[in-house]
Each structure stands twice: as structure tokens, then as C-alpha cells.
Amino acid sequence: xxxxxxxxxxxxxxxxxxxxxxxxxxxxxxxxxxxxxxxxxxxxxxxxxxxxxxxxxxxxxxxxxxxxxxxxxxxxxxxxxxxxxxxxxxxxxxxxxxxxxxxxxxxxxxxxxxxxxxxxxxxxxxxxxxxxxxxxxxxxxxxxxxxxxxxxxxxxxxxxxxxxxxxxxxxxxxxxxxxxxxxxxxxxxxxxxxxxxxxxxxxxxxxxxxxxxxxxxxxxxxxxxxxxxxxxxxxxxxxxxxxxxxxxxxxxxxxxxxxxxxxxxxxxxxxxxxxxxxxxxxx
Amino acid sequence: xxxxxxxxxxxxxxxxxxxxxxxxxxxxxxxxxxxxxxxxxxxxxxxxxxxxxxxxxxxxxxxxxxxxxxxxxxxxxxxxxxxxxxxxxxxxxxxxxxxxxxxxxxxxxxxxxxxxxxxxxxxxxxxxxxxxxxxxxxxxxxxxxxxxxxxxxxxxxxxxxxxxxxxxxxxxxxxxxxxxxxxxxxxxxxxxxxxxxxxxxxxxxxxxxxxxxxxxxxxxxxxxxxxxxxxxxxxxxxxxxxxxxxxxxxxxxxxxxxxxxxxxxxxxxxxxxxxxxxxxxxxxxxxxxxxxxxxxxxxxxxxxxxxxxxxxxxxxxxxxxxxxxxxxxxxxxxxxxxxxxxxxxxxxxxxxxxxxxxxxxxxxxxxxxxxxxxxxxxxxxxxxxxxxxxxxxxxxxxxxxxxxxxxxxxxxxxxxxxxxx
Numbered sequence: 001x002x003x004x005x006x007x008x009x010x011x012x013x014x015x016x017x018x019x020x021x022x023x024x025x026x027x028x029x030x031x032x033x034x035x036x037x038x039x040x041x042x043x044x045x046x047x048x049x050x051x052x053x054x055x056x057x058x059x060x061x062x063x064x065x066x067x068x069x070x071x072x073x074x075x076x077x078x079x080x081x082x083x084x085x086x087x088x089x090x091x092x093x094x095x096x097x098x099x100x101x102x103x104x105x106x107x108x109x110x111x112x113x114x115x116x117x118x119x120x121x122x123x124x125x126x127x128x129x130x131x132x133x134x135x136x137x138x139x140x141x142x143x144x145x146x147x148x149x150x151x152x153x154x155x156x157x158x159x160x161x162x163x164x165x166x167x168x169x170x171x172x173x174x175x176x177x178x179x180x181x182x183x184x185x186x187x188x189x190x191x192x193x194x195x196x197x198x199x200x201x202x203x204x205x206x207x208x209x210x211x212x213x214x215x216x217x218x219x220x221x222x223x224x225x226x227x228x229x230x231x232x233x234x235x236x237x238x239x240x241x242x243x244x245x246x247x248x249x250x251x252x253x254x255x256x257x258x259x260x261x262x263x264x265x266x267x268x269x270x271x272x273x274x275x276x277x278x279x280x281x282x283x
Numbered sequence: 284x285x286x287x288x289x290x291x292x293x294x295x296x297x298x299x300x301x302x303x304x305x306x307x308x309x310x311x312x313x314x315x316x317x318x319x320x321x322x323x324x325x326x327x328x329x330x331x332x333x334x335x336x337x338x339x340x341x342x343x344x345x346x347x348x349x350x351x352x353x354x355x356x357x358x359x360x361x362x363x364x365x366x367x368x369x370x371x372x373x374x375x376x377x378x379x380x381x382x383x384x385x386x387x388x389x390x391x392x393x394x395x396x397x398x399x400x401x402x403x404x405x406x407x408x409x410x411x412x413x414x415x416x417x418x419x420x421x422x423x424x425x426x427x428x429x430x431x432x433x434x435x436x437x438x439x440x441x442x443x444x445x446x447x448x449x450x451x452x453x454x455x456x457x458x459x460x461x462x463x464x465x466x467x468x469x470x471x472x473x474x475x476x477x478x479x480x481x482x483x484x485x486x487x488x489x490x491x492x493x494x495x496x497x498x499x500x501x502x503x504x505x506x507x508x509x510x511x512x513x514x515x516x517x518x519x520x521x522x523x524x525x526x527x528x529x530x531x532x533x534x535x536x537x538x539x540x541x542x543x544x545x546x547x548x549x550x551x552x553x554x555x556x557x558x559x560x561x562x563x564x565x566x567x568x569x570x571x572x573x574x575x576x577x578x579x580x581x582x583x584x585x586x587x588x589x590x591x592x593x594x595x596x597x598x599x600x601x602x603x604x605x606x607x608x609x610x611x612x613x614x615x616x617x618x619x620x621x622x623x624x625x626x627x628x629x630x631x632x633x634x635x636x637x638x639x640x641x642x643x644x645x646x647x648x649x650x651x652x653x654x655x656x657x658x659x660x661x662x663x664x665x666x667x668x669x670x671x672x673x674x675x676x677x678x679x680x681x682x683x684x685x686x687x688x689x690x691x692x693x694x695x696x697x698x699x700x701x702x703x704x
Contacts, residue, residue, distance in 0.1 A: 029437065047346075047458050050433070068553060070678065071540055072334075072336075076485060082703070098407070101439075108612065112637070113342065113392075113637055114342040114343065114344060114616050114638060114639035114675075115338070115341050115346035115616075115639070115675060116338050116342075117338050117340040119344075120342065120344045123635075138546075138594070141438055143576075144366075144392070144438070144472060144474070144555060145438055145439060145440060146494075147368060147472070147574070147576070148368060148470055150368075150518055150520070150559040150574075150576075151516055151518065151559075151561050151574075154421075160555070163439065167554065170578065170579040171361050171362065172557075172577045173359055173555055173578045175360035175578075176360070176489050176555055176578055176580065177577060178388065179357040179360070179489055180357075180489060180490065180580070180680055181678075182500065186355075187353065187356075187357070188354070188357035188630075189348050189352060189354065189635045189669075190348050190349040190352050192344075192346035197341070220436075221428065221432050221435070221436075222428045222432035222434070222436030222438065223436045224426050224428070224436075225390070225426040225428040225432075225446050225447065225448060225561045226428075226435070226436055226446075228388070228390045228448045229390055229474055229476065231476065236436065236670045237436065237437055237438075239342060246423075265436070265437065266436070271405075
């Protein structure tokens with residue numbers, strides 16, 4: 001309801017009558033060079049673009065999100081590409097769609113507007129952020145990937161793990177960043193613009209079930225065992241509590257997906273079960 | 284509220300230099316809450332900056348806080364663990380590696396060490412399991428996933444990793460994990476998602492200063508009951524790879540405490556410091572193990588807030604000059620929440636403001652501005668609370684005052700009415 005009222009307010013604003021609306025797709029952990037094909041895939045991006053009055057007003061971000069969120073190769077790169085998009089298309093009203101750790105990088109920009117002089121202009125153009133399965137409170141799986149046996153091993157592995165983004169998404173690390181640098185979590189100031197989470201609650205992988213193949217069956221198989229590491233509500237990578245930790249929950253998967261299907265962590269970035277149409281209709 | 288920290292703050296106030304800061308400390312410390320942070324001495328050799336090119340432009344930004352936002356002081360984060368790690372070699376695995384589980388459905392990951400890699404990969408068919416001497420069928424290994432499948436799911440475990448869950452129907456107990464074809468060394472990671480045996484670890488402060496100290500609390504529970512700790516160990520690791528032993532001491536009440544000094548040198552590598560703890564207790568005559576860790580920041584104190592803030596009221600904005608004392612030049616940021624008085628006379632949060640600028644060594648200030656549009660009809664008196672100072676060049680929180688700092692000339696003269704009064 002609040003989201004609806006916000007939209008109504010925006011629509012009634014005279015400024016929006018001449019607004020150039022755009023949409024930005026912000027990927028999750030990883031170094032992307034062709035996120036359009038490798039991360040989101042064409043059906044997702046192109047269906048969402050159908051919601052724009054000018055279908056050319058979109059950008060698919062390609063940055064190095066193996067780095068800490070504040071790094072010049074992460075938030076700095078994101079600020080570069082968003083600024084270029086805003087300037088080249090004269091965007092005045094931007095919907096940002098993030099997936100997974102992309103939500104943290106976006107939240108870094110919105111929570112730390114003075115860190116980079118480009119941030120305020122970006123924030124001012126954002127209508128809201130649709131955060132698909134954001135890792136707002138981290139994941140125990142990041143701890144599992146990083147952790148070795150500190151009491152029996154040489155500590156080289158502590159330095160050697162190549163992804164600072166994974167390191168950052170360990171649960172106690174995100175607790176620190178949420179309490180010191182990031183906004184939108186419980187007890188903290190709200191973000192300057194809305195941060196609306198889409199929460200994946202389960203993983204279904206049955207070889208006879210066609211729904212398990214959406215987004216790639218092989219990508220979903222590993223999520224079955226990783227789900228066992230997490231509590232009973234998870235998308236195989238993130239617990240629902242982490243996905244819901246910042247901003248507001250827009251919806252949980254089964255309440256809106258076709259057939260009441262859940263969205264695994266892999267599926268929440270793909271055109272699965274009508275997600276792409278919901279995002280399209282939101283622009 | 285942590286009494287020892289408050290006492291330490293009070294002691295620090297008595298040891299602080301006389302003059303403006305001493306007066307400020309006495310006033311501010313009297314209003315201190317748990318989670319507040321204040322350096323007692325600054326250093327001018329904080330080491331290299333952790334940013335490539337800190338922005339040199341002054342930047343300020345403020346926005347309204349949503350009306351239903353409830354602001355609360357941060358509490359120390361408590362890490363939970365239902366898991367442990369251990370290293371085993373091929374001989375151990377061939378003979379059968381034994382460990383205790385406390386709940387059905389344990390998830391086990393076997394990762395070859397990097398020196399051996401995928402050549403030591405173990406296939407699911409090469410694993411045999413027994414619980415309390417009862418041999419389990421091959422179907423007891425469920426949800427098996429290889430390193431390639433885990434990587435596809437976004438988890439970059441070591442090459443040759445095998446993960447699986449023991450069928451919950453097989454129960455729990457003394458597990459024997461055998462792999463006769465094992466070769467090399469392995470890291471075994473056992474997680475028990477359904478276990479009531481939980482280790483908890485918390486660092487008292489989420490930010491500590493170089494050369495200062497930190498406290499931590501370690502506990503092991505079976506449900507709501509604290510278990511007597513039989514073995515424990517602690518290690519502190521810095522982002523740059525330094526490691527320091529940490530001694531925990533049981534207090535006889537089911538918990539272990541550590542109070543340890545931090546090194547004088549900050550890390551030149553970005554990231555948080557981690558306190559790792561191992562803890563074990565006997566349950567039903569068997570040793571149950573848990574590894575747990577917690578992260579916090581260790582920062583060099585190079586700046587502090589000044590004695591009081593000055594408020595200005597112009598036609599466009601309410602602004603505050605926040606003095607900053609810097610021991611060395613850096614880009615400093617001040618952030619604070621603006622409170623105003625609502626129609627019921629209650630102080631309510633209205634907006635949050637950030638401002639950052641480069642400040643050379645010495646005394647400087649940062650101006651926080653709030654456009655009148657953000658005041659939402661609230662009246663004076665206005666206050667800044669949750670005032671925080673950051674060294675943006677090193678991502679280092681320097682000071683945090685939940686109740687803010689005194690407003691010069693305003694404390695004893697609260698006024699009501701509109702800003703135009």
C-alpha cells in the first residue's frame with residue numbers, strides 16, 4: 001500500500017510529466033563483462049524494458065563486484081556507469097533493479113552520499129530500488145566458503161581467498177556494516193529512497209519438474225544442498241531474514257509467482273514464473 | 284549497558300587533558316550510552332589510506348527519515364554457531380574419522396587442501412558412514428553436490444569438494460566417516476542446522492582503537508542451558524594476516540571471557556578483524572565441538588569531535604557547524620540525525636544529514652545543513668543526535684555520540700514556535 005501511495009505521489013508530481021524514466025540492472029557478486037547475457041539473460045531484460053515509454057532507456061551494469069562494496073571497482077564503477085546512463089539519456093526518474101550483493105553495493109551508495117561526489121546526483125534520480133533477493137544481512141554460506149580451520153592450519157587461507165565481496169557477506173561482517181555504514185535495517189535511519197525486497201523462500205529441484213529448469217537446472221542443483229546449511233526459509237543461498245533485513249519487503253515469491261512457485265537464488269535474476277512481468281509493470 | 288565500558292569511559296574522562304575537551308568529555312560521557320565511541324588520544328601516524336583516490340570535493344546531503352522509523356542504539360552482535368571445522372589426513376579418513384553429532388541432518392563438506400586439489404576428490408560412492416557403530420546405507424548421503432555444482436550455485440569451494448547431508452532419518456550420534464580412497468589432506472566442515480548445541484561469541488564493541496583493548500564473551504548452550512566449557516581457544520586475525528592468541532577464562536557461570544590488548548599498528552589492508560574461538564563441552568559423555576567467529580573494526584584514532592556545535596537558522600536551511608580536531612589530514616565525514624519538537628512537545632527524528640570535507644591537521648569543522656522542507660512542520664528546540672565522525676580515507680569510525688553534543692548557547696534556552704520566530 002505504501003508503495004502504491006508513493007507511486008501515486010510520484011505520478012501526480014508535475015515533474016514526472018516530462019520525466020525520462022530509465023531502468024538499471026545491477027548484478028550480484030562477480031566480475032561481469034556481459035551481464036546482459038551471462039547474468040540476467042535477454043528475456044528478463046527485454047521484458048522489463050517493455051515497461052518503459054522509451055525502450056532505449058536502460059543500462060545493464062558490468063562491474064567487478066568481487067571487491068568490497070565501497071571499492072572503486074564496485075561502487076565506483078557502478079557510479080560511473082549510472083552517471084553516464086543518467087547523463088547520456090537525460091534520465092530524471094530511475095528504477096534500479098538489483099540482485100543479491102548488487103543490493104549491498106547500491107545501498108552503499110544510498111547510505112554514504114558524501115563518499116563520492118557523484119553519489120548525490122545518482123540518489124536524486126532514483127525513484128526506488130527493486131532488490132531481488134538482496135544479501136542485506138549476509139549469508140552463513142559466505143562464512144562457510146571463507147572459513148578454514150584456524151586452529152590447525154597456517155593462516156594463509158585467510159588472506160588468500162580471492163573475493164572480498166564474499167568475505168564482506170559473512171554474517172558478522174554484514175552486521176558490522178549494517179550498524180556502522182549502511183542504512184535501512186532495523187533501528188537504523190531509513191534510506192533516502194525506497195528499497196523494496198523480493199524474497200525467495202525455497203528451492204525446488206526435481207528432475208521431472210519443468211519448473212526446476214527455469215534459470216538452468218544445473219545452477220539449481222547445488223542450491224539444494226546449500227539450502228540444508230540455512231534455516232527453513234531460504235532461496236538456497238540467502239535466508240529470508242537476510243533478504244528482508246533492509247528496506248521493506250515488496251513480496252515473497254510464492255505470493256506473486258505463477259503457480260505459487262518459489263524463486264531460488266538463481267531464478268530471482270531470471271525470467272521465471274512471471275517475475276519479469278511484475279518488474280515490467282512496476283516501471 | 285556494559286558497566287566496565289562506562290567505568291572506562293569515566294576513567295578516561297578523568298585522565299583527559301584539561302580545557303575544552305575535558306569539559307566536553309565530562310558532559311558527553313555523562314550522556315554516554317552503550318555503543319558510544321570516543322578516542323581519548325589521537326595518533327598522527329595512522330598508516331596509508333585504504334582508498335585509491337579520496338574525493339577532494341566537499342559534499343553534503345540530507346534526507347527525511349521515514350515517520351515510522353524507530354532508532355535504537357546498536358547492540359553488540361552475537362555470532363551463533365552450530366558447526367565446526369577440522370583437518371584430517373588420508374590415513375584418518377581411511378580408518379574412519381569420528382565425531383559427535385547432536386541432531387539429525389548434519390551437513391558435511393569435505394574439501395581437499397589446496398596443495399593436493401582435485402586429485403584428492405572423493406566421490407559419494409567412496410564414502411561410508413556409520414552412526415553409533417551402525418553402518419548406514421549408501422542412500423544416507425543425500426543432496427550430494429560436487430565443487431562444480433556448488434560453484435554453479437555461487438559457492439566457490441576448493442576443487443574436489445564434496446558436500447552432502449546425512450539423511451535425517453538416520454538420526455545423530457557418534458559418526459564414523461570413512462573414505463578408503465582418500466589421498467592427501469582434507470578440511471572437514473560439519474554443520475548441524477537442527478542442533479540445540481549452539482556456541483555464541485560477541486565482541487563488546489563493534490569498533491575498537493589501535494593500542495586500546497577489546498572484550499569478548501564466549502558461551503556454549505544446549506537449548507537455554509549453558510554447558511560447562513571443557514576446552515576453548517581463541518585467535519584474533521587482522522586483515523593483513525597478523526594473528527594474535529586470545530586467552531579466554533571461564534567465569535564459573537557457564538561463560539568464558541577475554542579482555543585483550545590490540546596492537547598499535549592498524550592494518551594496511553582493508554577489512555575487519557576477526558576473533559575466532561573454538562569451544563567444546565561434554566554431552567552424554569562425548570565431546571561436542573563448535574567453531575565460532577565475530578568481526579569488528581580496529582581503527583587508528585586520528586580525529587575527534589569538538590566541544591560543542593553551533594546552530595544557524597537561515598531562510599533556506601537549518602545548519603550546524605560541527606568542529607573536528609584532526610591529528611593528521613584526511614577526508615572526514617560527520618553524520619547526524621536532526622530531531623525537532625512535534626505538536627505534542629515530543630522530540631522526534633526528522634532527517635539525517637551527512638557532510639564530508641578534507642581537513643588538515645589541527646582544528647576544522649564540517650557544516651551539516653537541513654533544508655527547511657525536511658523539518659516537516661516541527662518546531663524548536665532542535666537537536667542533533669546520533670552524531671558520528673568518520674575518517675573516510677581509511678573507512679574508520681572515529682567517534683559516535685548517541686545523544687549528540689551540546690549545542691552552543693542553546694542548551695538552556697529551548698524555544699518553541701516556528702523557525703521564523
